[in-house]
Amino acid sequence: MEKRYYQKDIETMPYEDIRKIQSEKLVKQVKHVYENVKYYRDLMDEKGVKPEDIKSIDDIHKLPFLSKADLREAYPYGLMGKPLNECVRIQSTSGTTGKRVVAFYTQNDIDIWEECCARAIVAAGGNEDDVCQVSYGYGLFTGGPGLNGGSHRVGCLTIPTSSGNTERQMQFIMDLNATILCCTPSYAAYIGESLAEKGYGPDDIPLKAGIFGAEPWTEEMRRSIENTLGIKAYDIYGLTEISGPGVSFECEEQSGMHINEDHFYAEIIDPETGEPLPEGEVGELVFTSLDKEAFPLLRYRTRDLCVLSRKPCSCGRTHVKMSKPIGRSDDMLIIKGVNVFPSQIETVLLNEGYSPNYQIIVDRVGTTDTFDINVEMSADQFSDTVKEISVKEKALVDAMKAMLGIVPKIHLLPPKSVVRSEGKAVRTIDKRKLHD
Numbered sequence: 001m002e003k004r005y006y007q008k009d010i011e012t013m014p015y016e017d018i019r020k021i022q023s024e025k026l027v028k029q030v031k032h033v034y035e036n037v038k039y040y041r042d043l044m045d046e047k048g049v050k051p052e053d054i055k056s057i058d059d060i061h062k063l064p065f066l067s068k069a070d071l072r073e074a075y076p077y078g079l080m081g082k083p084l085n086e087c088v089r090i091q092s093t094s095g096t097t098g099k100r101v102v103a104f105y106t107q108n109d110i111d112i113w114e115e116c117c118a119r120a121i122v123a124a125g126g127n128e129d130d131v132c133q134v135s136y137g138y139g140l141f142t143g144g145p146g147l148n149g150g151s152h153r154v155g156c157l158t159i160p161t162s163s164g165n166t167e168r169q170m171q172f173i174m175d176l177n178a179t180i181l182c183c184t185p186s187y188a189a190y191i192g193e194s195l196a197e198k199g200y201g202p203d204d205i206p207l208k209a210g211i212f213g214a215e216p217w218t219e220e221m222r223r224s225i226e227n228t229l230g231i232k233a234y235d236i237y238g239l240t241e242i243s244g245p246g247v248s249f250e251c252e253e254q255s256g257m258h259i260n261e262d263h264f265y266a267e268i269i270d271p272e273t274g275e276p277l278p279e280g281e282v283g284e285l286v287f288t289s290l291d292k293e294a295f296p297l298l299r300y301r302t303r304d305l306c307v308l309s310r311k312p313c314s315c316g317r318t319h320v321k322m323s324k325p326i327g328r329s330d331d332m333l334i335i336k337g338v339n340v341f342p343s344q345i346e347t348v349l350l351n352e353g354y355s356p357n358y359q360i361i362v363d364r365v366g367t368t369d370t371f372d373i374n375v376e377m378s379a380d381q382f383s384d385t386v387k388e389i390s391v392k393e394k395a396l397v398d399a400m401k402a403m404l405g406i407v408p409k410i411h412l413l414p415p416k417s418v419v420r421s422e423g424k425a426v427r428t429i430d431k432r433k434l435h436d
């Protein structure tokens with residue numbers, strides 16, 4: 001059965017009406033937080049803001065920010081908005097950035113989160129005829145549980161493989177005719193590569209769509225995955241602090257992710273000054289959960305850098321779109337004083353015909369930064385002569401220099417020498433220990 005939206009009324013609601021809902025929810029939420037979360041009440045008191053000062057969504061900038069440091073300080077119960085006996089679940093971050101976050105959910109919080117994931121699945125063309133294989137990790141990580149819940153709500157036959165055991169992933173896709181695959185883009189690339197090795201081309205693979213997120217990936221990587229698996233690949237974004245995957249998701253236009261702004265209010269700020277930036281400017285994404293009960297974060301600074309757009313979308317959804325995060329302010333490497341994002345390196349590699357299997361290694365010798373990139377060659381790029389390889393390395397160094405403005409040392413490696421990821425890929429090894 002063809003279905004375009006999971007919750008049509010809300011997903012296509014005129015902007016003014018969404019704003020009304022946001023205002024009503026914010027006023028209520030600020031009261032809830034002020035009364036129940038001492039940590040945030042103290043921050044508001046410090047700033048001299050009272051719940052009465054928040055009359056509509058236009059007043060949101062009066063509220064104090066929350067950051068990862070606050071989450072660490074308030075760990076584990078300091079930001080809870082409900083007593084533990086009203087909570088039914090916790091989830092926790094994988095600690096990519098080394099700081100574990102524990103988030104609490106009431107049943108209502110879970111319902112909203114799963115509905116958001118259901119919206120994403122329907123936007124990717126999913127309905128009750130689909131077989132949806134969820135190959136994100138299950139457990140504390142939000143990826144598996146979130147998409148699993150969304151898939152149930154849509155009525156797909158759900159295959160909860162979790163991540164790992166790639167042989168079994170392939171077997172289920174092929175034997176059970178999976179039509180939708182949900183996992184990290186790096187794992188999708190690996191599954192695609194493994195299917196190709198078994199001789200399955202895009203036309204042999206029953207998948208029609210993929211919902212990939214939880215880590216940055218480029219347009220080039222999207223095209224490569226789409227071609228190998230014979231699917232349309234959709235981006236999905238989220239973070240544990242705000243609920244999990246499904247905070248925003250892509251529609252058929254594949255040009256940015258609609259934020260579920262009836263639940264999550266987004267702002268873009270200047271990461272240096274904290275000032276709100278006008279639409280269309282790149283800055284740090286800040287989220288306010290408008291109706292989360294157990295872990296109701298207001299003005300949470302994500303560290304993700306992106307752009308918001310209210311340009312009308314051909315899918316009919318009216319919710320604001322965010323661009324793919326171009327990086328995370330804490331993912332950005334400063335090498336020899338130059339800002340470098342792993343996504344820029346990935347773009348160059350895929351443009352130059354390499355696979356997305358690479359690793360960036362940064363170190364410091366004395367006071368000078370070193371910058372190395374290990375890049376894997378495919379079987380047909382691989383050659384025995386040192387001369388051929390050094391010509392290829394030189395070409396890649398030039399392309400990197402044009403993109404980044406600085407010169408890395410490139411190491412072309414034989415096929416299969418960069419370790420594959422079944423979850424979030426580790427792209428960068430920074431040995432300089434510049435942070436804690």
Ligand code: ADP
Pocket residue numbers: 093094095096097142212213214215216217235236237238239240241302304324325328
């Ligand atoms: P952690 O990575 O710290 O363990 P999470 O698992 O909650 O915490 O990950 C949230 C972060 O993952 C986001 O803030 C963002 O940086 C990244 N992320 C999630 N989805 C995407 C996506 N589609 N594209 C790029 N980055 C993403």
Ligand code: ZN
Pocket residue numbers: 251252253258313314315316317
């Ligand atoms: Zn759209």
